[in-house]
Amino acid sequence: MSTHIVVGAGLTGAATAWQLARRGHAVTVLERSTPANGEGSSHGSARILRYAYPDPFYARLVVDARDEWEELERLAGERLISPTGSVDFGAGRAPGALAAVFEEVGVEHELLTAAAASARWPQFDFGGGDAGVLWHPAAGVIDAESAVSAMLRLARADGARVETGWPVASVERVRAGLRVVGSDGRTEEAEKVVVAAGGWLPDLLGGLALPESFLAAFPPLRVMRENAYHFPYRAEPGGPWPTFIHDTGAMLVYGLPGGRDAVLPDGRNGLKVAEYNGGRPIRSAAVRNGGIDPANRARIVAYVRRTLPGLVPEPYAETTCLFTNTPTEDFVVDGVDGLPSPRPARGTAPSSRRCSAGSSPTRRRASAPHRRDSEYSGGNSAASSRVAADMTIGVVLNPGETGNAVDDVVAAAKRAEAAGLGSVWLGQRFDYDAVALAGLVGREAPGLAVGTSAVPIFARHPILVASQAQTSQAATHGRFTLGLALGARTFVEPVFGVPHDRPVTRLAEFLTVLRSLAETGTADFRGETLTAAPPMPTTLPGAEPAVPLLVAAMGPQALRVTGELGDGTLPFLAGPRALGEHIVPAVTAAAARAGRPAPRVVALVPGLVTGDVDTARKAADEQLAFYDRIPSYQRVVALEGASKAAELFVAGDEETVAAEVRRYFDAGATEVVFSQTGLTGPADQARTWGLLGDLAGGAAAE
Known part of the structure; x- marks a missing residue:
């Protein structure tokens, strides 16, 4: 019987098997297909080896791992890393x-101006700005497939057995240790089992004989089917192109020499370019298909045309691969009773110095075990005291990353309804239609108001948006609110190919048309940014009352237009000070001047109830960092006296969160809607919804 079974023969599994075997353990590797096959994440000859991590912990790991890569190359007798910088x-x-970070860790580097970088690498357009360009020459490209082969070859030389065509179905506990059961009924036994299943882990995790408490604390996994494209060089490069990572503000793009993954007829290769997390989430690798996303291809081609003048902006090859991430993108190495599970979320290579055989498995920054729902009884907490009368409290819903997204949101809405919440809201994404989904949710959860938060007005026409909104209003029997947004230039122009020009003028014209359609059943409008003249009536029977129109307005001009033509605002990341001193007075005064009723102010607040505030704040810091790059959010965050969006994140026990809810109402919010409530897992989310439902119940009782 083996002392260790390793499930999965990608980079992580192969490295684990090699390190165990060289230490004298009896190792069996079980691979569902073949090592480094094209259905996983370790195939091909081109993966970036980089040192540039914002966390010094990971930069040091790469420094440590590089020594071991060099040892692997020496033992294997072949080059596995091509230096590129x-x-x-x-x-x-x-x-x-x-x-x-490089200074702290001791990595050679240069921080260049954009002009100096352009002079050194004219094949790039580094743009302007003063952020600079960071160069580190030790980076390179890993031949992943050859590395897997080399590590397994060395593992076999030390006595390991590698079984291919051996898909694992489950792991059982037996007297002698653990039994691994294949999908065809075959079995293997060992004292310990190491699971390195990558994108197959979401389906396998429940069959690993793990305690419920362990599974409850295990961070959720997100499997993405990513797209990558190979572009030819305009001229044969005199030396290797450097690998690169570029955050455009709208997307994160990386590129590297493509190795032998895609070779032109004349034997040359090109540059592989891809958008990080630009693909589609899937349940697991088991449901993967190889289709390229046309919208993603268009984004990358446009990016290459703008930013990489040294490439011909026409891909000659394209492929897909899998990314498997935790919410924080941290590596996880953990285990219970002989079942360690190393899993890289994103990075370069496993390092046996951090997880060697016989050592206690550790989890890097994994969440603490979550509290059970039964541990929180909101009705018995002083935090559930009343807020105020006639005020609604709701939550933002997001589909899960597995299963049927619509079914998942409907089920979540029913849980919100059962918790006593008054409303649920859906943000507009690229994979579902928020207006349609809100209508479905409202029909299935008749005790809830529903709304969108929010639908961008660029690349959409008000006649079509009005028809969508009326349909959802009729479906929900009058419980739908249409939330609109101006959108950010970085999300409009590169995505839809339309200019993000004169957004306040477009907002005014968009609302004017929507108001005309609602009040008269038609429109005859010819403005500076749009025309609306439907040839037949647009009123939908049953869509009553008229759909309320809210705008995610935070700047003074947008607030003026919203007060004059809309029914209220739904700002996100606007704290109590920004609300009370700027947003509420501006939108209220504009509505009064126009003779309109006092506006609704729906404050969208990121936050949750948790016993692990540090973990929650770290997760929020990473998730909300995106908004720090958008000027409108930068301004509203600054109005609060904060330096970054994550400082607006509310986290703590029931008393702490309830006090923050009251602050928003005291600042003039008529409704408070919490977002990011699932950031640290379902237990904290249930605890948060329970508190908010109790607060809403107190308001309703007054």
């Missing part, structure tokens, strides 16, 4: 902060 640029990439 790497450049990081874009304000969101924070080259200066990365340079500070």
